[in-house]
Amino acid sequence: MANYDSDTETKKITIALPTFLLLRLSDRVPSRQRSRFIARAVEERLDIEEQLAALEETAGAWPDEKYPELSSEEDIDRWLMDVRKTSLV
Template sequence: MSFPVWLLEDLDKVAPPRKRNQVIVTATADYVRRLKLLAVLKETAGAWDDESHPELATPEDIDRWLRQIRSTWRREPLGQEEHCA
């Protein structure tokens, strides 16, 4: 695998010392996860119907559901999560 010199130079400026490999692995894992998610979203497009989810009939219902879901999300500062062992 090869990287453009400019990218490695930029990476050296922002990555913690001796952590370049970990940053690359983490970024690649995040990118692959997004690609997989997009594939699933495309595959399942149209699977939702209003009759199956009457609890989400109004914008207020949807807002309430989103607040509930988002309240369970992890809240860690960027760069603090552990992606690599």
């Protein structure tokens, strides 16, 4: 996550929030900290969206037919342990 400080370039925008959400925000976050709070929340959500997109793009990269030795969770765990042992040497 990015670290926002006084040197970070910013741009003002206008957004609309549902009243109930604005009330929750006002109850929890002091007025001078709301932009930073919202920026971090947006960044976290964008990170999740980008991760989901990457997962969708790579789905099927390791098809079951090509890797029958990795057909169960136990097989995958065993393979990971072997890879980790090998990489430590």
